[in-house]
Amino acid sequence: MSHITAPNPTPAKPASDAHxxxxxxxxxxxxxxxxxxxxxxxxxxxxxxxxxGMWLFLATEILFFGGLFVAYAILRMRFPEVFSYASHYLDxxxxxxxxxxxxxxxxxxxxxVRYAQLNNKRGLVICLLLTFMGAVGFLVxxxxxxxxxxxxxxxxxxxxxxxxxxxxxxPAELKRMEEALKSVETATPTTITIDVKDxxxxxxxxxxxxxxxxxxxxxxxxxxxxxxxxxxxxxIRTSEAEHxxxxxxxxxxxxxxxxxxxxxxxxxxxxxxxxxxxxxxIHVVVGMIVIAWLIWRAVRxxxxxxxxxxxxxxxxxxxxxxxxxxxLFPLFYLIx
Amino acid sequence: xxxxSHASHSSxxxxxxxxxxxxxxxxxxxxxxxxxxxTLMAAGLALLALTVITVAVRYIDVGEFNLPIxxxxxxxxxxxxxxxxxxxxxxxxxxxxxxxxxxxxVLLMMWFTSMDVGxxxxxxxKGNAPEAQTTLNAKAPGAPVAREVESH
Numbered sequence: 001m002s003h004i005t006a007p008n009p010t011p012a013k014p015a016s017d018a019h020x021x022x023x024x025x026x027x028x029x030x031x032x033x034x035x036x037x038x039x040x041x042x043x044x045x046x047x048x049x050x051x052x053g054m055w056l057f058l059a060t061e062i063l064f065f066g067g068l069f070v071a072y073a074i075l076r077m078r079f080p081e082v083f084s085y086a087s088h089y090l091d092x093x094x095x096x097x098x099x100x101x102x103x104x105x106x107x108x109x110x111x112x113v114r115y116a117q118l119n120n121k122r123g124l125v126i127c128l129l130l131t132f133m134g135a136v137g138f139l140v141x142x143x144x145x146x147x148x149x150x151x152x153x154x155x156x157x158x159x160x161x162x163x164x165x166x167x168x169x170x171p172a173e174l175k176r177m178e179e180a181l182k183s184v185e186t187a188t189p190t191t192i193t194i195d196v197k198d199x200x201x202x203x204x205x206x207x208x209x210x211x212x213x214x215x216x217x218x219x220x221x222x223x224x225x226x227x228x229x230x231x232x233x234x235x236i237r238t239s240e241a242e243h244x245x246x247x248x249x250x251x252x253x254x255x256x257x258x259x260x261x262x263x264x265x266x267x268x269x270x271x272x273x274x275x276x277x278x279x280x281x282i283h284v285v286v287g288m289i290v291i292a293w294l295i296w297r298a299v300r301x302x303x304x305x306x307x308x309x310x311x312x313x314x315x316x317x318x319x320x321x322x323x324x325x326x327x328l329f330p331l332f333y334l335i336x
Numbered sequence: 337x338x339x340x341s342h343a344s345h346s347s348x349x350x351x352x353x354x355x356x357x358x359x360x361x362x363x364x365x366x367x368x369x370x371x372x373x374x375t376l377m378a379a380g381l382a383l384l385a386l387t388v389i390t391v392a393v394r395y396i397d398v399g400e401f402n403l404p405i406x407x408x409x410x411x412x413x414x415x416x417x418x419x420x421x422x423x424x425x426x427x428x429x430x431x432x433x434x435x436x437x438x439x440x441x442v443l444l445m446m447w448f449t450s451m452d453v454g455x456x457x458x459x460x461x462k463g464n465a466p467e468a469q470t471t472l473n474a475k476a477p478g479a480p481v482a483r484e485v486e487s488h
Contacts, residue, residue, distance in 0.1 A: 043365070044368075052431060056434055058434075063438055063442060066441070066442030066445060070442070073449070077450065092391060099387045100384055100387055103380060103383045106383075106421050107376060107377075107379070107380035110379075111373065114370065117363070117366055117368065119363055305366045308368075312423075315421075316422055320422075322421075323417050326413045329410075330390060330407065331406075333394075334390060334406050335402070336394060336395075336398075
């Protein structure tokens with residue numbers, strides 16, 4: 001058995017160690033069972049030990065994500081209206097497709113383990129390749145989702161409240177805006193003056209529970225003309241209905257800023273959205289690295305029915321990535 | 337969790353056992369449990385069907401039951417993944433114990449934190465805190481302006 005002493009990035013430590021130790025202990029009588037480490041009775045016990053180690057690691061992963069799930073729960077308790085409002089900015093269809101992509105890649109991973117158990121090298125390699133392609137597909141769709149939102153300034157910080165400029169980011173325009181913001185920071189609140197060439201109105205979201213009573217209690221917008229929400233929105237709505245997108249509308253594609261129903265603190269939804277899906281995305285990338293390594297070893301013919309521990313433990317990692325997404329999907333995309 | 341099948345299996349899959357196929361047609365020296373393709377396919381189809389159903393149900397408003405229903409479907413899907421894809425149905429029960437333990441600790445953390453936040457929410461104003469509003473005015477001129485809700 002001319003077997004690898006490759007570095008082992010997965011937590012499938014016991015098997016790898018077992019392998020390394022194997023050569024040195026041939027003389028002790030275990031030589032006829034390849035891959036079996038000296039300190040294990042048999043391959044089954046060694047396999048179970050590796051899996052227990054992997055499950056302990058997966059438990060830490062669940063606790064890792066658990067902190068973010070708690071953060072999500074607190075924000076949702078505190079701002080339920082933000083979640084039911086902002087969820088509609090996410091594309092349910094794209095999220096649903098991504099869920100299906102991950103489920104299918106989990107299926108091919110499970111089939112891959114089966115092929116490894118059956119000594120079917122070709123089936124194993126094909127399944128691992130399909131799993132890898134599923135991961136790529138997931139990230140591509142995720143990229144389009146992120147890109148769309150970031151362009152519309154649906155992000156986590158103060159940028160959420162800055163209208164994005166027309167036709168991408170014009171550097172001169174951004175610089176002008178930065179200077180305008182600087183002047184705001186140095187000015188006292190009562191004497192805010194910002195030089196805006198195109199004072200297209202974007203409304204102050206109406207947050208008062210009784211909107212029609214006194215519009216004047218809503219503070220005027222710091223930018224733009226006197227931003228009394230109801231008036232402005234009627235203007236925008238009628239202009240939308242009457243003619244094709246005008247220059248003003250094209251200049252401010254961030255519709256959330258023009259929406260009078262946007263509750264305060266809506267950016268918090270996007271903060272927790274990017275934190276959780278981002279951490280999940282990092283796990284997808286790590287999973288891709290593990291799967292690529294498995295493909296390399298599978299092509300080399302390292303795995304057979306009595307030794308496929310890395311395929312199994314790497315598969316468990318990939319399934320936990322799927323598992324996390326199964327919870328993320330309804331929590332972000334499926335809020336009515 | 338079928339103890340009997342697990343016990344009989346692990347004895348059959350002992351590394352030391354003789355060459356040749358066992359009664360189930362498993363390859364010689366097989367370690368672990370071989371899940372039939374039909375089971376895996378059925379699990380995959382069930383997961384896809386549940387996904388399609390939840391996406392469809394999203395457009396039906398059932399008020400406060402939306403979240404519990406979505407979470408219940410997610411738990412069912414997670415159970416399928418854990419038991420079938422992750423082999424936990426045929427695995428040593430201790431692995432399941434590790435998984436359930438981690439889940440319980442997450443729930444415990446969520447429970448305790450929710451109790452604390454739930455106690456504090458009535459004393460919080462609905463809008464931005466005054467300091468936050470000042471900051472928003474300076475840093476983000478388009479930021480929404482909040483008033484306190486009178487109902488408190």
